[in-house]
Amino acid sequence: MDFNKIPVMDRQSLRDLKKGIDQNFKEFSREYGDGIESFFDPLLSFLIWLEKLLVGAPWPIVIFAFGFLAWVGSRSYKLALGTVLSFLVIGYFGMWKNCMATVAIISVATLVCIAVGIPIGILMSKSNRAEKAILPILDMMQTIPSFVYLIPIIMLLGIGKVPGLLAVCVYALPPIVRLTNLGIREVDKETLEASEAFGATTMQKLRTVQIPLSLPTIFAGVNQTIMMALAMVVIASMIGVKGLGIPILQAISNQYLASGLMNGLAIVALAIIFDRVTQQYGQRIQKHRGQKK
C-alpha cells in the first residue's frame, strides 16, 4: 500500500458516477418538475399579491401601517417614529420599490419558516430520536454553500420568487427550529408535573404550559430567523428575486460605491427595525410572565 497517495476512484468511474447523478436528477426534474412547480403556485401568487399591494398602495398608508405595526410590537413611540423616518429616507433615495419587494419576500419567508419550523421544533422536543435525526440536517442547511442547492432548485422550479424563497428558508429555518426545541425542553419540570397532576393531556400540556412558557425563547428564534432571511437577500437576488439585492449586485460588479452602500444600509435599516420590534415584543412577553410569578 502506498501511504503517500490516497486511494482514488479511477477517473472514468468517478465521471460516470457524477454523470449518472446529473442524469437521474434531470430525469426526475423532467418527470416531476411541473407538478412541484404547480404545488408552489399558491405561494407564488401570494408573494406577487403582497408585493403588488405594498408597491401599489399609496405610500403614506404603507408607511403609517409600518409605523403602527412597530408600535403594536414594541409599544415604543421612539421605535415607531424611527421606522417611519427610515422608510421615508429609503423612499427619498429612490429605493422604495426594491425595499417593498424585499419586505414582501422577507415577511413571507418568515411566515413560512414559522409555520414549518415550530412544529418541527416541537417534534424534536418530544422525541430524542427525532432530535438526533434532525440536528445534523439543520447543521447542513446552515453551512452548505447556497449555490450547491440553488442549481438543482433552478432546474426544478426555474428562476424567480419561489426558488428564491426556498433558498432563504433553507438558511433561515434552523434558528427557529433549534430555539423552539430548546425552549420547550427548558420548561420547568415541576410546573409540568403540576399540570400532569391536574390530569392534563399531552396536547393540553403543550398548549397551556410548554408553549406559553417557552414563548420568549421561541421569539428569540423568530428574531434570528428574520435576521438570517435578511442576510440572504443578495443571494436570493442572484436567482432572480427582485429587491434590494439587485442594485447591490449591480454595484458589486461595477464598483458603484455609493449605490452599494445606500442599498446595503437600507437592508441594515430593515434588519434593525425588525430586530428591535421583535426583541421588544419578546421582552414584553417575558415581563408579563415575571408579573405572574
Place this chain on the structure above:
Amino acid sequence: MKIIKKILISALFVLGFNSYNVSANAECGDITIANMNWASANFMAEVDKVILEEGFGCNVELVPGATMPTFTSMQEKGEPDVAPEFWANAAIVELEAAVKEGRLHSINKAPITGLGEGWWVLPHTLAKHPELTSADEILKRPDLFPHPEDPSKGGFHICPPGWNCELSNRNHFRAWEMEAKGWAIVETGSAAGLDGSIAKAAERGENWFGYYWSPTSLVGKYNLQAVDMGEYAGKDNWDNCLSKPEQECANPKKSSWVKSEVFTVVSDNYKNTAGKAGMNYFKKRTYPGDVMNGMLVYMAEQQADGADAAVEFLVRYPEVWSKWVPKSTADKIRKGIGL
C-alpha cells in the same frame, strides 16, 4: 593583467550574446500565454501551448488572466506574450493606441467564427413555430414565452445585474417597444441563474427567449439558435444610447447587436522570439464556431479541463488545425501528442 581581463570579459560577452541569439532563432524561446478565466479561452490557451511547444519548440508557460488585468499588463509590461481570445470591445481605444505604437499586435481579428452576442431561442421552439424567423416575429407572440411571475406576459431573459449587457438589454426592451407588445423582463440574477433558466427550459421542452452569447457550451449543448435582429442601426445609437444607463438613453432605436471584436493579441516580444513562423500560426488559427462549441460541450459533459480538451481537439479535428501550420510542423505536433 588588465589586457587579459578585458579580453576575457569581451570574450564572455560575445559568447553569451551569441548563445542567446542562437537559442532565440532556432528554438523560439520562452513564451507566456494568458490563460483567461473562461472555458473557451482556457481551451485555446492549452491548444496554443501544445502547438507552440511541439511544433515550434517554444517553451510555453500559461499565466492566469482576466480581460482587463491581462490587457493592462500586456500594454504596460508586454507580459504575457499572447492573449488567445481577447474581447476587445472593453478596451478598444487603448488597444488601437498600443497597436499603433507597435507594442502589441492584434494578429488575428477573428480567432473563432460565428461568435457574438444577441437574442437566442431553443431549436424545438423554431421546429414547432417555423414562422418565428426574426426578432420582430418573435415579439408578436409573447403568449409562447410565458413570464414565470405573470403568465399573461412574455418573459424576456436579460443579463445578470451589473453586466454591461444588462444596460443594453434594458434599452433594447424599450427600443423594440416590448412592454406595449406584452413582454416583461425576467431578472436572471447571476450567470448561474441565466444558464439554469435555459437548461431548465431545454430539458422540459419549454420555450425560452432572451440574451446569450457564443462560443459557450450551452449554445453547443442545446443548439441555441441566434435570433435575426435585423439591421445594425449605427455606432452612434449603440455607443451613445443602447450601451448607456436608461436615463442617458432617451430615444433608443432597435438594432442588431454590436459586432463583438475578438482578437488574438500578441506582444512585440512574441513577434521577435517566435519569428515569422509563429506569427503565421496565429494569423491562420481560426476555429469554426461549431467546432468550438462542440469542444465546450465536451469540456462541460466530461468535466474536462482545457488541457484535456486540447488533446481531444488535436486528436479529433486534425483537418482543422493542420491548416494552421506548415506540413512539417503538423507532423512534429502529431508525433508530439503520440498520434
